[in-house]
Amino acid sequence: MRKRWPILLSALVAVGAAASTHAAEQRPRARAAGVVIGTLPTGPHNAITDVAGVGVGHATLSEGTRLHTGVTAILPHAGNLYRQRVPAAIVVGNGYGKLAGITQVQELGELETPILLTGTLSTWKVADAAVDWLLRQPGMEQVRSLNPVVGETNDGYLSDIRARPLTPALVERALTTPSYGEVEEGAVGAGAGTVAFGWKGGIGTSSRHLAADEGGYTVGVLVQSNFGGELTIAGVPVWKVLPDPAEHARSQAVPPPSTGDGSIMMVVATDAPLDALQLQRLARRALVGLARTGSVMSNGSGDYVIAFSTAKDTLRDPDAAVQPARSVAGEAMSPLFQAAAEATEEAIVNSLFRAGTVRGHRGTAAALPLEPVLQAVRAARVQEPPAR
Numbered sequence: 148m149r150k151r152w153p154i155l156l157s158a159l160v161a162v163g164a165a166a167s168t169h170a171a172e173q174r175p176r177a178r179a180a181g182v183v184i185g186t187l188p189t190g191p192h193n194a195i196t197d198v199a200g201v202g203v204g205h206a207t208l209s210e211g212t213r214l215h216t217g218v219t220a221i222l223p224h225a226g227n228l229y230r231q232r233v234p235a236a237i238v239v240g241n242g243y244g245k246l247a248g249i250t251q252v253q254e255l256g257e258l259e260t261p262i263l264l265t266g267t268l269s270t271w272k273v274a275d276a277a278v279d280w281l282l283r284q285p286g287m288e289q290v291r292s293l294n295p296v297v298g299e300t301n302d303g304y305l306s307d308i309r310a311r312p313l314t315p316a317l318v319e320r321a322l323t324t325p326s327y328g329e330v331e332e333g334a335v336g337a338g339a340g341t342v343a344f345g346w347k348g349g350i351g352t353s354s355r356h357l358a359a360d361e362g363g364y365t366v367g368v369l370v371q372s373n374f375g376g377e378l379t380i381a382g383v384p385v386w387k388v389l390p391d392p393a394e395h396a397r398s399q400a401v402p403p404p405s406t407g408d409g410s411i412m413m414v415v416a417t418d419a420p421l422d423a424l425q426l427q428r429l430a431r432r433a434l435v436g437l438a439r440t441g442s443v444m445s446n447g448s449g450d451y452v453i454a455f456s457t458a459k460d461t462l463r464d465p466d467a468a469v470q471p472a473r474s475v476a477g478e479a480m481s482p483l484f485q486a487a488a489e490a491t492e493e494a495i496v497n498s499l500f501r502a503g504t505v506r507g508h509r510g511t512a513a514a515l516p517l518e519p520v521l522q523a524v525r526a527a528r529v530q531e532p533p534a535r
Contacts, residue, residue, distance in 0.1 A: 174333070174503060177380075177496045180517065182524055184381050184496065185489030187482075190354040193493075194330040195367030197354040198416040200224040200457050202325030203369060205336030205350070206317040212506050216306040218273055218313060219336035219350060220321040221262040221369060221414050223455050227286050229293070232257040232463040235455040236426035240434045244410050244449020247274045248296035256423025257463050258455050260295045261322060264337035264371045264412050266302040269313040273297050276318035298451055300373035300410040302340030304403060305507025330369070333501035337412075340507060341373035342403050343498065344386070344441070347505055347512040348372035351498025355486035362479055364419035366486035368433065372498040374409035374448050376441035380496055380520060383527045386441065388519045403512045408447030411437065411495075415487055420458035422474045430454035432484040436491025454487075 177184065178193065190197025202225060207217040223233045235258040237249050247270055252258060260281060265273045274295040281293060302308060321336065330352045332338075338349030354367040378386040413433045421429065430452035437450065444450045463470050475483075499515045 215340035240450030305340035353493035410449035
């Protein structure tokens with residue numbers, strides 16, 4: 148059986164990825180469906196990868212109705228992140244969660260590993276596998292300390308979370324197959340088994356590009372949505388026109404979670420030269436975008452933001468006695484704040500729009516019904532007063 152396991156694992160990963168891709172292909176992103184959030188323009192892919200050098204890799208594990216889980220890796224650049232660290236900050240909106248590596252980032256203000264997202268009880272397995280893989284990379288032969296940053300949300304409704312099925316091979320797959328262009332969204336990677344607002348959640352991403360007179364910078368956001376509240380899209384309280392998710396799944400022994408409890412991981416990337424304190428300020432604006440979707444960050448929700456800058460003249464060399472400290476002026480932060488809020492809001496909406504229905508371990512999470520949502524958004528747009 149041991150010899151057959153890698154083959155079986157590969158088959159399961161492939162099936163899971165194919166199923167997620169098929170589901171996503173049938174469902175549009177928010178903008179493709181006519182839902183425009185905010186006023187700033189997006190980057191060419193409307194994704195976190197619009198920040199040059201940033202890559203996103205997924206590994207999805209699907210096995211019948213029992214397992215729907217995975218790993219998502221965010222790589223700030225394609226080089227050795229331990230040798231070329233990026234300034235970073237972490238903000239905790241509500242701390243009901245397990246975020247490995249948080250204290251060192253808060254203390255030193257830098258990232259030395261990729262960011263990995265997964266399911267709650269796999270956090271430490273993913274961290275261990277990531278360290279093992281990173282230590283094997285060229286230039287890491289003398290490394291004696293490493294700080295893997297691994298975030299999570301609980302996918303235990305759709306996946307047998309106690310099985311803790313993620314393997315080093317899956318973690319390596321996410322780390323070694325990143326996309327630097329379009330990013331797969333919905334029920335994929337770390338979003339395979341998540342539920343948001345009682346509907347199928349998942350991975351979502353978006354970006355904003357500032358005008359030249361505002362610096363010409365890009366801000367990109369990726370989210371792993373698994374939280375609740377009163378779903379609001381583009382300022383429209385669409386929860387009022389949607390069926391109750393519990394009613395929608397009344398035949399199930401256990402209805403999908405639809406309360407405010409749950410979690411969300413938000414990753415914010417920018418090419419603006421920012422130091423750790425400025426990145427902390429930027430990260431807080433992702434919480435603005437989260438709130439706009441109807442979340443109040445309830446008691447049982449783990450709401451975290453990890454922000455980093457890829458600006459080349461802010462990369463940090465651990466062997467250098469003096470580190471670069473170039474950063475934008477305070478007034479230049481306001482457009483970046485707006486970009487982070489808008490991109491976070493749209494990334495969350497994309498995670499819902501792109502995710503298809505998933506039948507899972509304890510029940511079914513239905514795809515967000517798009518037609519009533521789109522009708523409500525269109526109706527609200529018609530009622531808007533004309534611009535002055």
